[in-house]
Amino acid sequence: MVEPFSRSFKGLIIWCILLYMIQCSLATSNTTGRHFHKWEVAYMYWSPDGVENVVMGINGQFPGPTIRARAGDIVHVQLTNKLHTEGVVIHWHGIRQKGTPWADGTASISQCVINPGETFDYRFTVDRAGTYFYHGHYGMQRSAGLYGALIVDVAEGEKEPFHYDGEFDLLLSDWWHQSVHHQEVGLSSKPMRWIGEPQALLVNGRGQYGCSMVAAHYGNSSLSQCNITGNEQWAPYILHVDPNKTYRIRIASTTALASLNLAIGVSLLLWQQNFDSPSHLHELGLAPLALCLLHHGKENLRFETVMLLFCHIIS
Numbered sequence: 001m002v003e004p005f006s007r008s009f010k011g012l013i014i015w016c017i018l019l020y021m022i023q024c025s026l027a028t029s030n031t032t033g034r035h036f037h038k039w040e041v042a043y044m045y046w047s048p049d050g051v052e053n054v055v056m057g058i059n060g061q062f063p064g065p066t067i068r069a070r071a072g073d074i075v076h077v078q079l080t081n082k083l084h085t086e087g088v089v090i091h092w093h094g095i096r097q098k099g100t101p102w103a104d105g106t107a108s109i110s111q112c113v114i115n116p117g118e119t120f121d122y123r124f125t126v127d128r129a130g131t132y133f134y135h136g137h138y139g140m141q142r143s144a145g146l147y148g149a150l151i152v153d154v155a156e157g158e159k160e161p162f163h164y165d166g167e168f169d170l171l172l173s174d175w176w177h178q179s180v181h182h183q184e185v186g187l188s189s190k191p192m193r194w195i196g197e198p199q200a201l202l203v204n205g206r207g208q209y210g211c212s213m214v215a216a217h218y219g220n221s222s223l224s225q226c227n228i229t230g231n232e233q234w235a236p237y238i239l240h241v242d243p244n245k246t247y248r249i250r251i252a253s254t255t256a257l258a259s260l261n262l263a264i265g266v267s268l269l270l271w272q273q274n275f276d277s278p279s280h281l282h283e284l285g286l287a288p289l290a291l292c293l294l295h296h297g298k299e300n301l302r303f304e305t306v307m308l309l310f311c312h313i314i315s
């Protein structure tokens with residue numbers, strides 16, 4: 001009597017294992033279009049512009065990690081607040097949150113803040129292709145560096161209306177050496193006390209303070225040439241490109257208080273074209289300098305961002 005029972009029991013277990021395996025393989029094929037991210041938000045030491053400060057980072061990164069998905073995909077971010085003394089939320093800028101208003105990440109509007117030590121699951125569909133970003137939406141946490149890119153590609157099987165060979169994602173932001181508390185108290189004081197111009201403008205979290213990337217090119221520059229090896233947290237973001245290729249530049253301004261104009265100067269590039277032989281142009285591997293200069297009114301406040309850029313030259 002014992003043997004047939006144990007045989008049928010064994011058979012049942014094998015069936016269960018088989019069913020479990022089938023279910024697992026089905027589940028795996030269904031995960032296409034789902035993006036799971038586990039994030040921890042915390043303050044950390046960082047030098048966004050060459051001066052050490054504290055920034056809000058995600059998983060030890062500043063700016064936060066880029067989310068990349070396709071239109072129609074589901075994004076799931078499991079966020080844990082490791083800030084110790086303040087709540088946090090993340091807003092997904094530009095995402096419509098159809099059917100998921102509770103995932104919009106606006107403190108005291110669509111959700112209560114995530115308290116220190118708590119975890120919250122943001123789950124939503126990215127329904128339209130485009131360039132988006134996310135940022136802290138509690139107090140002035142965006143100004144403290146809580147942001148990152150959210151890129152949505154066209155849906156599987158669909159095509160972009162234009163062709164390009166490569167892509168650069170640029171997050172532009174303003175950076176102050178004084179804390180966000182300082183900024184906030186000034187803004188809410190009566191009369192209001194303006195924090196002043198930012199100490200640096202950052203491209204993908206990188207800027208330079210107190211030195212110039214192009215001082216050597218200008219005899220009258222009051223700033224010294226930046227001494228950068230390339231490994232610094234504040235080393236300029238370099239766009240590595242190849243000649244005769246077309247690049248898409250996605251730009252998102254995550255500034256807290258400043259309004260920016262972005263210009264990609266190609267004058268030096270054209271200068272190279274005029275003075276060098278075409279063959280030499282192709283040898284320029286790392287490409288000539290293209291300047292993106294962001295000037296403010298006051299003489300002693302000059303913000304410079306230098307990008308190595310080789311645009312597509314139409315001959």
Ligand SMILES: [Cu+2]
Nearest residue numbers: 091093094135
């Ligand atoms: Cu926003």
